[in-house]
Amino acid sequence: MAKEVSDDSTAANGGDLGWFGRGAWWPSSRDAAFKLEVGQFSDIVTSQFGYHIIMVTEKDPARALDESTLGAKKDQAFEEFLTKLRDESTIERTWNTSKIPPTPIGG
Template structure:
């Protein structure tokens, strides 16, 4: 019986591999496991995307986001700012400016997310990968699932801050 299982990161919205004996977490599949063994781990069917083509499982969407945190965010700090003191209204105004710059340009969205998003997903242009229902905060989930691929949401607010969500698949 394998000591590994697949879990979902709440902060990144990405699957990771957890060793139940050592309590070690790793992003990449354990090297000692074959592809078939990885696919049969507990949690693999729920959390791993099928195939290398970048397609999610049924019931999943893929989205990117641009997050602006504020002083009322559950963790008012980020990779670029240790102590975020702006108000929610100020965060919304900043996001409105980004929204205007983006227009409908998905490349511009990724550029602005990479440069300005308060989420660690900024390193990937805001890409959160595939996720299903129950894996994101409810307002974020509702926005992502309510969009068609290529559509961008208006500003939504969660416990994390204010976001623009771009559904990518």
């Protein structure tokens, strides 16, 4: 269908976008694509680029993550790590009043 009606640069190869990971594409299309099983078609998906029908031709769970996905996963893991540390930490603040000058410095 893409060869016949698409005005995208991928029309010549039937709209095939090749392999892509979760970090690629815009959210509406990415989410639709990753919900599909091999051989399934999506409903019509809209994006800033137009209307799309997605068909998954292959899945390879062992395939390496692309750099943007890997970076996003690292960032997410680090944020989760920091949140866990904050949640498990108790911060106590004590003031040693003997170290505080009785009058402001210079005044």
